[in-house]
Amino acid sequence: MxxxxxxxxxxxxxxxxxxxxxxxxxWWPSSNDFEILVGAILTQNTKWINVEKSLENLKKLNYLTLENLANSDIIILTNAIAPSGFKNQKAKRLKLLCKNIIHEFGSFEYFQKSVSSSWLLAQKGIGQETKDAIMCYACHQDYxxxxxxxxxxxxxxxxxxxxxxxxxxxxxxxxxxxxxxxxxxxxxxxxxxxxxxxxxxxxxxxxxxxxxx
Missing domain, CATH: 1.10.1670.10 (Helix-hairpin-Helix base-excision DNA repair enzymes (C-terminal))
Structure with missing residues (x-):
């Protein structure tokens, strides 16, 4: 080298x-910014090919919106993201994150403009790499x-x-x-x-x- x-x-x-x-x-292979956020959570400890299967399942359920995921049936959500592994943990964390975004920011668009690193790191299951992936790819901030x-x-x-x-x-x-x-x-x-x-x-x-x- x-x-x-x-x-x-x-x-x-x-x-x-x-x-x-x-x-x-x-670069990130997703069709919209909210899908990127979901993918950033799902890709933890698994290969992207497995995440793509989960995202496809979520699309079929019309779950790939902030409101729909926040109000999703936890059992259906858990089964949908099973290909990504750690399905129970990730389902709970995704649903909670979406609820917290709605509570704190009202909309995904306002979340993108206003979220801070510290807020994301305070969310269950989000560490430095996932936080930076969300800030960079989903929120288009300089991370x-x-x-x-x-x-x-x-x-x-x-x-x-x-x-x-x-x-x-x-x-x-x-x-x-x-x-x-x-x-x-x-x-x-x-x-x-x-x-x-x-x-x-x-x-x-x-x-x-x-x-x-």
């Missing part, structure tokens, strides 16, 4: 691989997602960090310090949120195709 001086070098390296050229703008692929890829470049926050800080600093270069690299007026989305997506796609050193 080539050497890196910062996360911009990593982004440039990954962009040259052309892995997500034909993917959706924000860089860190996952197991990120840490493993950085280790290949001889970068090792102690915590999630340390990795995120390193990634964010290189992007912000070189944002003018990144806009030139893409050749169009790209938002910081889109950079974070695509950067994380490139990391995931690269590691899926290159699982071993």
């Amino acid at each position: 080539q050497s890196l001086t910062n996360s911009y070098d990593l982004l440039k390296f990954l962009k040259e691989q052309n892995f997500i050229k034909k993917k959706p703008t924000y 860089m997602v860190v996952d197991k692929y990120t840490a493993r890829l950085l280790k290949r470049f001889n970068y090792e960090f102690d915590t999630y926050d340390d990795i995120q800080t390193w990634l964010v600093y290189g992007i912000n310090e070189n944002f003018d270069k990144i806009k030139k690299l893409y050749g169009y007026e790209i938002s910081l949120n889109e950079v974070y989305c695509r950067f994380h997506g490139k990391i995931v796609e690269f590691m899926k195709r290159n699982p071993k050193d």
Whole structure:
């Protein structure tokens, strides 16, 4: 592997691989923002292919709206998301999250604009990675997602960090310090949120195709 001086070098390296050229703008494979939020919960401790099965079941039930999921039958919901594993736990947490969003924000659209990291972290079953995935992909805010692929890829470049926050800080600093270069690299007026989305997506796609050193 080539050497890196910062996360911009990593982004440039990954962009040259052309892995997500034909993917959706924000990479995450869902049809709408609320579906992304649901998927971020369901994908915990499972493969995305299993999440897709659960989402398809929810679509058939017309459960993929904030109000319908909040008012869903817990038994039907549990059975629908069974392919994603931990069905009882995830069903309860999804339903509670939706109820809390309605109680606190009134609508999903207002939630997207107004939610804070601390509010999401206070919700049962939401840790740092899930929180950042929701903030970045579902709410289109400027958050860089860190996952197991990120840490493993950085280790290949001889970068090792102690915590999630340390990795995120390193990634964010290189992007912000070189944002003018990144806009030139893409050749169009790209938002910081889109950079974070695509950067994380490139990391995931690269590691899926290159699982071993």
